[in-house]
Amino acid sequence: MLNVLLENEFGRIELYELADGLQAFQFFHQKGQGSISLYGGQVLSWQPEGQQPVFWLSDTSHYSTGKAIRAGVPLCWPWFGGEVKLPNGALSKVSNHGFARQSEWKVDDIEISASTVEVTLSLTGKDCSPYWPAAFELKQTLIFNESFQQTLIMTNLSEQTVEYTGALHSYFCVGNPxxxxxxxxxDVLYDDKINGCNDQKSTLKHCMGPIDRIYHNNDNMFIVDHEWQRKIEVISQGCQDWVLWNPGKGAEDMLDVHAQGEHEFVCLEAANTNWQQITSQSSVSIGQTIKLHAL
Known part of the structure; x- marks a missing residue:
């Protein structure tokens, strides 16, 4: 059942249920449409007016507590990958990508203007994981118009310096990887997570997997989609790395990737894969801006 949260002459926002009590909302605006899940604080979709969808959403994604959603822009935080750093400096194996993408976020504000839909979400917690027990607040701002802007502000509310890794795990729709x-x-140095070799350098001929690489570079990127005749410009803020991922045939073993789904997306993630500090009672931020260009 749909519940209209906000409506004016420029557009409307509707609340709906994903499944199992998990809520999301979708917006319809003269500049485009999209959807956001409160579970995970996660952008699920975005399609500017007159364009192909920008973010990919799996038809078989899980919508249940304790499961990550295979869609849009999952938030990997407060750790990326499957390792955390313990107080003694040792690394410990954990489940992938932290707890922010499996937490219930709160809507702080929604605004619809003639040119923009702007949404502010927050997540506050303490002792959310034995591996990362610090008190914190996350504030996420999402701005949709002809472009998309995402900012994640991380505040350390504890009395000690904490460390995090993280990523904006964007699934970009493409005509054909x-x-x-x-x-x-x-020619940018990268670590190859598939063969375990670091500091590699090669020409990237295409984005069809299996690919899982961490590129040590924070320049602006262009995803050149020759099938759909467009370029997706991705500009990162506060991030040191880019993660490139497509599972290729490995998607056959992923129940939350629909059949042939690996032929529809490429993940290019603005990321900090090395540990970053947040001193007590202070904030840092990461973000990305995404723009579309015709070829």
Whole structure:
């Protein structure tokens, strides 16, 4: 059942249930449409007016507490990958990508203007994980118009310095990863998570997997989609790395990737994969801006 949260002459926002009591809302605006899940504080979709969808959403994604949603822009925080740093400096194996993407976020504000839909979400907690017990507040601002802007502000409310890794795990819709390239990643040093080799350098001919790489570079990127004749510009803020991922045939073992789904997306993630400090009672932020250009 739909519940209209906000409506004016420029657009409307509707609250709906994803499944199992998990809520999301969708917006319809003269500049485009999209959807956001409160579970995970996660952008699920965005399609500017007159354009193909920008973010990919799996038809078989899980919508249940304790499961990550395979769609849009999952938030990997307060750790990326499957390791955390313990107080003694040792690393410990944990479940992938932290707890923010499996937490219930709160809506702080929604605004609809002639040009923009702006949403502010927050997540506050303490002792959310034995591996990361610090008190914290996350504030996420999402701005949709012809472009998309996402900012995640992280505040350390504890009395000690904490460390985090994280990523904006964007699933970008493309016409065909085999006909998609990212020229600015050519000749950039990367760590290959598949073969375990670090500080590699090669020409990226296409984005069809299996690919799982961490590129040590924070330049602006262009995803060149030759099938759909467009470029997706991705500008990161406060991030040191780019993560490139497509599972290729490995998607056959992923129940939350629909059949042939790996042929529809490429993940390019603005990330900090090395540990970053947040001193007591202070804030840091990461973000990204996404723009579309015709080829």
């Amino acid at each position: 085999q006909k998609t390239d990212i020229p600015m990643l050519n």
